[in-house]
Each structure stands twice: as C-alpha cells, then as structure tokens.
Amino acid sequence: MIVSDPFMAQCGYVDKIASGLEKSNVEFGTFTDCVADPTTDSIAAAMESWQQGDFDSVVALGGGSSIDTAKALAVLAVHGGKMRDYKAPNPVPIGVPIIAIPTTAGTGSEATRVTVVTDTETQEKMMCLGSGLMPTAALVDFELTMTMPYRLTADTGIDSLCHAMEAYISRKANAFTDTIALASMSSIARNIRIACDNPDNKVAREAMMLAATQGGIAFSNSSVTLIHGMSRPLGAFFHVPHGLSNAMLMPAVTEYSLPGSVSRYAECARAMDLASLSDSDADAGIKLLDGLYRLNSDLQVPSPKTFGISETDYADVITTMAEQALASGSPNNNPLIPEQFDIEQLYRKVWS
CATH class of the missing domain: 1.20.1090.10 (Dehydroquinate synthase-like - alpha domain)
Structure with a gap:
C-alpha cells in the first residue's frame, strides 16, 4: 500500500510510484488521505483501506505525517489494537516492512523508530517508540523538497x-x-x-x-x-x-x-x-x-x-x-x- 497525502497525489508523485509498480507487475493500493499531524481517527481511516486489500508492505511518501501514519499502520495491520496500546513506554512489535520516501527536510522520520499520533479522544499527542516503527529502507531524494x-x-x-x-x-x-x-x-x-x-x-x-x-x-x-x-x-x-x-x-x-x-x-x-x-x-x-x-x-x-x-x-x-x-x-x-x-x-x- 502506498500511503501519502492529497498534495503528493496532486503533484503526481504518487502516480510516478504507481507507474513503476505497474511496469513491474506489482499489485498495490493507495491511501492518500493522510493529514498533518496524524490522529487516531486518520490512522483508523488508513486501516479501513488496508483491510480492503491483501497487502504485505507499506510505501510511505510524504512528510513526517505520512511516514508516521504508515508506521502506525504497519504495526496495527499485524498486531491490531489501538495506538494508545503502543504509547511509550509500551513495546512496539515488528509489523510489515516500511519503505519511507521523505518529501520534507525536517522530521527525519525515515531514520527513526518513533511515531507520534494524537489521540482524538483525549487530545494527547502520543509518542510511540520501538523497533517496529523503524523503516526497512529509506529513499532520500532532495529534489522532492523543491516545491516546499x-x-x-x-x-x-x-x-x-x-x-x-x-x-x-x-x-x-x-x-x-x-x-x-x-x-x-x-x-x-x-x-x-x-x-x-x-x-x-x-x-x-x-x-x-x-x-x-x-x-x-x-x-x-x-x-x-x-x-x-x-x-x-x-x-x-x-x-x-x-x-x-x-x-x-x-x-x-x-x-x-x-x-x-x-x-x-x-x-x-x-x-x-x-x-x-x-x-x-x-x-x-x-x-x-x-x-x-x-x-x-x-x-x-x-x-x-x-x-x-x-x-x-x-x-x-x-x-x-x-x-x-x-x-x-x-x-x-x-x-x-x-x-x-x-x-x-x-x-x-x-x-x-
């Protein structure tokens, strides 16, 4: 599943990744409704899209919010529960593989074992920390930041x-x-x-x-x-x-x-x-x-x-x-x- 935001879709970057996957006969789906500073509600929406397909990995394209969404999704897809179950200091188990493609020069989320999600019910911005949130690979291309x-x-x-x-x-x-x-x-x-x-x-x-x-x-x-x-x-x-x-x-x-x-x-x-x-x-x-x-x-x-x-x-x-x-x-x-x-x-x- 490609996880991104509306702006990346509008810019055509999601289509570029999709085109490469199609040429390689790799089946994929997309979720492009990531929001700035992800919430438990926005993560739930991503999970609904995940459950509609048969996915085995996540490609995160965007800023820290899209990458954090993909990280949360990767863990919940395998282990279920709610994000508050994984709030620090609770352990975060390994989920599906994550490939992170950052488009902002800021969060460094492509190289961290951290994700931050706001609990919609309590308005607490939860830090989740663990090896299950570390991307398997990061593709870091500064040209993706030129439109910032x-x-x-x-x-x-x-x-x-x-x-x-x-x-x-x-x-x-x-x-x-x-x-x-x-x-x-x-x-x-x-x-x-x-x-x-x-x-x-x-x-x-x-x-x-x-x-x-x-x-x-x-x-x-x-x-x-x-x-x-x-x-x-x-x-x-x-x-x-x-x-x-x-x-x-x-x-x-x-x-x-x-x-x-x-x-x-x-x-x-x-x-x-x-x-x-x-x-x-x-x-x-x-x-x-x-x-x-x-x-x-x-x-x-x-x-x-x-x-x-x-x-x-x-x-x-x-x-x-x-x-x-x-x-x-x-x-x-x-x-x-x-x-x-x-x-x-x-x-x-x-x-x-």
Missing part, C-alpha cells in the same frame, strides 16, 4: 535543528550521535536561510535534506529532550504544526537548559558558526541564545499569541500541557531536568 513553500521549509528546518541539538545535549548522547548531530547543526546553520529565501537552490536543498536525515539518526539513538516534550502538547491542543511548535519553544527552552550543560551548548554554538574556539564556553552559550532568537526572527516564527491562539484557552491548558510533557519522558533527558512548575513557567514565557 517558505513556511514549511523554515519550520521543518528548525525541527531538524532541534533534533540535532537535543541529540547532542541529551543525557543519552554518545560518541556515535555526537559527530552526526554536530554535522547536522553545522549544515542547517549554513543553509536554512538560503533554502527559505532561494527555494530553487539545489545545493542548499540537498544540504538540508541530508541534515534532516542525520538529525533523525542522531535523536533516534540518543533521544530528544525538553523542547520536544513541550512541543507535542502544544501541537495537540492548538493544531500547531510540529516543526513550528518546536520553533516557538527552541530559544526559551535552550535558555532555561543552558546552565545544565554549558560546555555542550557551547559546542553547538561553534558548530553553527555562532561562536569561535577563542570564545569561552560561557560566552559561546550566550552567543548561541542570541543566534537562536535571531534565527526565529529572521524566519518569522510566530509566538503562540501571534499564531492566533486564544490567551484564555492557552492559559486553561498550561497545567495539562506541562503534565503531558513530563509524562512523555523526554524532559528527563534534558541537561537540566525540570519540575512541572518550570515547564508551566516556560509555556507562559513563550506565549508572546
């Missing part, structure tokens, strides 16, 4: 930057992930503005695509931290695209976390050419914060307020968002492990 509009390019690029930076400062960081994370950060810092301002620049697009996959490999092996822990509830309650919710949080959460690992954050600054070897770690950390706030300004990242979220609605769920962030486990990987009060204060800080 400015906002998507910016938000998915910052998502990749979060993956790399969080992997590097995570308490689970290791020698393997360090080199990949630093390479990803360096490439994103050099190319993200170019890719946004000059979308036809193939050199920048290719660099961002490689960095996205590197970021996925890095955080899949060392985990994300507080930014992602806080990002999932914000996205679930207010339908903020995942990359954008990360971008809203990244500078303020980094500012909070900096005292917990000054030397590691300093290396992030140096990798991103925001600081030099002659800068002390303390000065490099300050330059990192300046650079992250400036990046958000340059790429016109809105605050929750300017995004259009009601202040009353936002205030009403701050406690719940903080509880869900803690329950995800990601904040425990942070250099500075927060209490619920700290997370609530951070949500208030990023509001405007």
Whole structure:
C-alpha cells in the first residue's frame, strides 16, 4: 500500500510510484488521505483501506505525517489494537516492512523508530517508540523538497535543528550521535536561510535534506529532550504544526537548559558558526541564545499569541500541557531536568 497525502497525489508523485509498480507487475493500493499531524481517527481511516486489500508492505511518501501514519499502520495491520496500546513506554512489535520516501527536510522520520499520533479522544499527542516503527529502507531524494513553500521549509528546518541539538545535549548522547548531530547543526546553520529565501537552490536543498536525515539518526539513538516534550502538547491542543511548535519553544527552552550543560551548548554554538574556539564556553552559550532568537526572527516564527491562539484557552491548558510533557519522558533527558512548575513557567514565557 502506498500511503501519502492529497498534495503528493496532486503533484503526481504518487502516480510516478504507481507507474513503476505497474511496469513491474506489482499489485498495490493507495491511501492518500493522510493529514498533518496524524490522529487516531486518520490512522483508523488508513486501516479501513488496508483491510480492503491483501497487502504485505507499506510505501510511505510524504512528510513526517505520512511516514508516521504508515508506521502506525504497519504495526496495527499485524498486531491490531489501538495506538494508545503502543504509547511509550509500551513495546512496539515488528509489523510489515516500511519503505519511507521523505518529501520534507525536517522530521527525519525515515531514520527513526518513533511515531507520534494524537489521540482524538483525549487530545494527547502520543509518542510511540520501538523497533517496529523503524523503516526497512529509506529513499532520500532532495529534489522532492523543491516545491516546499517558505513556511514549511523554515519550520521543518528548525525541527531538524532541534533534533540535532537535543541529540547532542541529551543525557543519552554518545560518541556515535555526537559527530552526526554536530554535522547536522553545522549544515542547517549554513543553509536554512538560503533554502527559505532561494527555494530553487539545489545545493542548499540537498544540504538540508541530508541534515534532516542525520538529525533523525542522531535523536533516534540518543533521544530528544525538553523542547520536544513541550512541543507535542502544544501541537495537540492548538493544531500547531510540529516543526513550528518546536520553533516557538527552541530559544526559551535552550535558555532555561543552558546552565545544565554549558560546555555542550557551547559546542553547538561553534558548530553553527555562532561562536569561535577563542570564545569561552560561557560566552559561546550566550552567543548561541542570541543566534537562536535571531534565527526565529529572521524566519518569522510566530509566538503562540501571534499564531492566533486564544490567551484564555492557552492559559486553561498550561497545567495539562506541562503534565503531558513530563509524562512523555523526554524532559528527563534534558541537561537540566525540570519540575512541572518550570515547564508551566516556560509555556507562559513563550506565549508572546
């Protein structure tokens, strides 16, 4: 089964894959109703299509949402149940093989054993984690990203930057992930503005695509931290695209976390050419914060307020968002492990 979204179908990319399968006499079906930030309802719709055929594998074509949908489908198709049954820390068994073809340079989902699905009943953005969600193969072609509009390019690029930076400062960081994370950060810092301002620049697009996959490999092996822990509830309650919710949080959460690992954050600054070897770690950390706030300004990242979220609605769920962030486990990987009060204060800080 080919799993994709309406835009990919409209662009003709689904037909290109279908044509190749037809020429090879491979039987297939399609599901092209993936939604941004998949929900248990949208996964159920994909399962209905799956049950109408006799499929043995999934080809995921699209951004992180399509790939996450395909991952969930691959597990449910074999083992049944509901997605909440596989919410971390519950194990995720092996399902049918997944071939991932990413079309955005952001989530790195083609190289991770993670999927994120919003429970329609509770509005919780559930993280599912396990080897059953790792694609069997990934076909990474930067030319598929050439049609990405400015906002998507910016938000998915910052998502990749979060993956790399969080992997590097995570308490689970290791020698393997360090080199990949630093390479990803360096490439994103050099190319993200170019890719946004000059979308036809193939050199920048290719660099961002490689960095996205590197970021996925890095955080899949060392985990994300507080930014992602806080990002999932914000996205679930207010339908903020995942990359954008990360971008809203990244500078303020980094500012909070900096005292917990000054030397590691300093290396992030140096990798991103925001600081030099002659800068002390303390000065490099300050330059990192300046650079992250400036990046958000340059790429016109809105605050929750300017995004259009009601202040009353936002205030009403701050406690719940903080509880869900803690329950995800990601904040425990942070250099500075927060209490619920700290997370609530951070949500208030990023509001405007």
